[in-house]
Amino acid sequence: MEIIYVDHAATSPLHPEVLDAMLPYFESHFGNPSSIHQIGRQARHALDQARKSIAESLRVSEQTVVFTSGGTEADNMAIIGYALEHENKGKHIITSKVEHHAVLHACQELEKRGFEVTYLPVDETGRVKLNDVQAVLRDDTILVTLMFGNNEVGTIQPIKEIGELLYKHQAVFHTDAVQACGAVNLNLAELPVDMLSISAHKINGPKGIGLLYVREEIKLRPVLYGGEQERKRRAGTENVAAIVGFAKAIHLAAQTLSERQERYHQFAQVLIDTWMREEVEFYLNGHQTKRLPHVLNVSFPGVNIESLLMNLDIVGVAASSGSACTAGSIEPSHVLVAMFDQAKERIQTAIRFSFGLGNTVEQIERVAIETAKVVKRLKQQEEFIN
Template sequence: MGRFIYLDNAATTKTAPEVVEAMLPYFTEKFGNPSSVYGFAAANKDVITAQRDIIARALGAKSSEIYFTAGGSESDNWALKATAEAYGHKGKHIITTKIEHHAILHTGEYLESKGFDVTYLDVDEDGVVKLEELKNAIRPDTILISVMYANNEIGTIQPIKEIGAIAHEHGILFHTDAVQAFGQVPINVDECHIDMLSASGHKLNGPKGIGFLYIRTGVKIRSFVHGGAQERKRRAGTENVPGIVGLGTAADRAVKTMEERSARETALRDYMIERVQKEIPYCRLNGHKTDRLPNNANFSFRFIEGESLLIMLDMKGICASSGSACTSGSLDPSHVLLAIGLPHEIAHGSLRLTLSDETTKEDIDYVIDNLKEIVEHLRKMSPLYEDFVKKNS
């Protein structure tokens, strides 16, 4: 097999060896159902509590405020739908943004079909929420503001503390989708005035199929899954003990390595951005230059199409993703890139590269060297580029 470089860590990460090792006993000798009364199985209740404590400490939260789910999408759905159900008598207005993950956007559309009014805020050219527009969107019947902590495509980190303060000044609940941010940047739910927070295990070297929703004490969110007393009667179903152990282990690992890992990834990210911008003409960095996730770089290259770029990178052993939604069968470009003001033809030529703690400078150099050749090759086949050259020669 030739060289293999994985730069799609925003999509999913490799489960860390120590996480797998921690999980294995709970598939085999410690397989008991935590709801059973005998000691062999009931011991797993204490194991679950220990993982809840780890995650709570990472957020500056209470252990009782952490609820395990099947992942970020479920947590997002729970936060919005249960808030609408519990607080709908106070108002029918929810505020979010145009660059949210589809777990939020599609849930917003669902709630609109149930009689709720959802405002989708614009963002600036860096993907940052405009605080004055947020304030102006608030109405007497606004019950929830949901803004993602950091964007999954362009990596922009939002002014979460300020957004949370605005929400609380108006007596409005504040939820943040922190699927990309948890484990990548420090988060304190009290400092940021966060009432609910979604996260997922497989984004921080944990297993897939497990996540959590933080719900602040006093927030009257109702049960999302009925049929049992698990998760303090709010989310029924036999607990995924191996997954919970994996999530707790991954969260502990992420917090302990965050400072060093963030500094290293930021340096590599900036090196990559500098080389790409310097060596590949007609390219644009998407997202905020500094207020972005340590491992995220998103570029748009004029006169090429993202799907072709991905295929040719794959042939070189490089895994990446495109800002173009054409890879999922849609002809429309990314809603995030359109929201920051990119025209369709430029948004279609986008590339997201997201690093891990295993990425090396040699990896980055290999990727950029190949990227330069591929972009040049694709542009030579582009009538748009040919016309552009003729007009500007």
Template sequence: MELVYLDHAATSPLHPQVIKEMFEVYEGNFGNPSSIHQVGRKARQAIDDSRRKIASYLGVKEHTLIFTSGGTEADNLAIIGYALANSTKGKHIITTSIEHHAVLHACQELEKRGFEVTYLPVNKAGQISVDELKAALRDETILVTVMFGNNEVGTVQPIAEISQILQGHQAVFHTDAVQACGLVELNIPELGVDLLSITAHKINGPKGIGLLYVRDGITLLPTLFGGEQERKRRAGTENVAGVVGFAKAIELSYENMAKKNEQYKSFSQRFFDILVESRLTFYYNGHQEQRLPHIFNVSFPGVNVESMLVNLDMEGISASSGSACTAGSIDPSHVLVAMHPEEREQYASALRFSFGLNNTLEQVEYAAHKTVEIVRRLKQDKPFIE
């Protein structure tokens, strides 16, 4: 049975060219970049070259990039690091109700430390209102953090518009662009953000490496203490192979961005068409136009989502509910609950299919037809149980 992996929004397979470059580091470039001898200098050169390459794609200077262990650390460093370093300016933060937990939990931690956080609601398409953001701004607001594209439904937020709203205000603007990276050209000067987080494992790079862009003049309190790596902003011996793999993954994603976008849009459309042709009752979740092309989120009222995932897995199809599995039960997605608070059957029966490297149209068609079969079977077996 062929494995059909449709959970690329969770993580993605390593690209063969990324593996090749990383292997060369593992095999012959083992030095500590902080060492001054030639073995250490060789490792330092690999990091410098990779940082320069990534900076060129993002449209920024090399020194504005801090390598981290991933998107979660980058988000935490941006949010907690900025808030603690600038608390004398105010203690109010604005975010949204559909952020990744790396952002939400960081904000909740700051609330425990005496900060006040406003969580903006979203409409049924998953977008915030810029007018509500304007209304939430205060003189003491020091940080606004709004994700670029949602990891569960793919909805894209008006990032450039938000940055314009914040012009002239003391609040700095952070965006979690983890899910958008590799599918949207992240030209940071054009976006106008002050802080931006991305990670490698969503774009066919390695796990354990991410980065935070920090605009010149922004002060952060480090969240790790030890050595003086990353210009004293992030202690710890650098992950040389990870950095090199990250740079290669960025390069490959930018080279093939337009092609990937069109391919993933066609996958989403074909999946949608098969569901329509089946005459099943289903709901499409997310914005139909302002969205990341690789995420396809749908709900099947009357179907237990955990049973759906198990049955899909038995057919060799890897998908996701976008929710946290704990102790054999699945909690509803906080994103879908925020989008459809009064429509339990919609938020409690949502599935996320996300496309990426090595997926084919034939695989997508197979997954769609199997989804139809399983939904029909489960709806006949027993009614939806709360």
């Protein structure tokens, strides 16, 4: 039985060309880039070339790219690193209720250290209102951190407008763009942000590597202590093979962006049209125009979501109920709670389909039909029990 993977927002398969690019750095070019002999210099050259390639893709200078172990470390480095280094300017931070836990838990840690954090509400589409940001902005606000595109419902925040709002304020602006990278165009030459986090494994790159873009004038307190790698900003021997793969993944994502966006919109429409034709009751969650094209979050009223996911898995469909970082949690999605408050039917019956490398129209048609079958069967069982 073919397994159809529609959980690319959790992680994505490694692109074959990315693997090919990485292999030499596990074998012949295995050197430490800090070593001065020729084996080390080979690794240093690969590291420098990868940094240059990524910087060109993002439209930034190479000096602003700091490699990390992934999106979580990048978020922590930006939030905790900036707050601790600049607490003399103020101890107020602004974020939202729908952030990834890498951001939320970093902010909660800062609260334990005496900082004050404002968690902005969102509307029913999952978007922050610009007026709400302006209303809570204070003289002692030093950092605003808001995600670019939500990993559970796909909603894109008004990043450009918020950045422009902060233009003359002391607060720096960080955005978690882990889910947005590879799904939308990230031209940092035009995007008014000071720091931005990305992770490779969401864009068909390897796990365990990410980056933080840090505008040149910004100083961060290191989260890790050790050697002088990454211009003394992130200690530890660089993961050269993964960084080379990261650069290749970003390059491939940029090359195929427009065709993938079109394909993913088509996939979402196939699901929606099929369910409507099959007379399945469902609600779409998240903003339906300002959204990441590869994420579709749907509620099926009256259906136990764990049963739905298990039954889909049995027939070869791998989807999820939200963030992979909270899998197994009995708590409802904090994103959906922020969007719908007490609307349990919306919150407790939501499933996320996310598209990516390898998916075809034929696969998505099968996903749509199998989902409709399972939803109908589970609803009939529930009605029989009641």
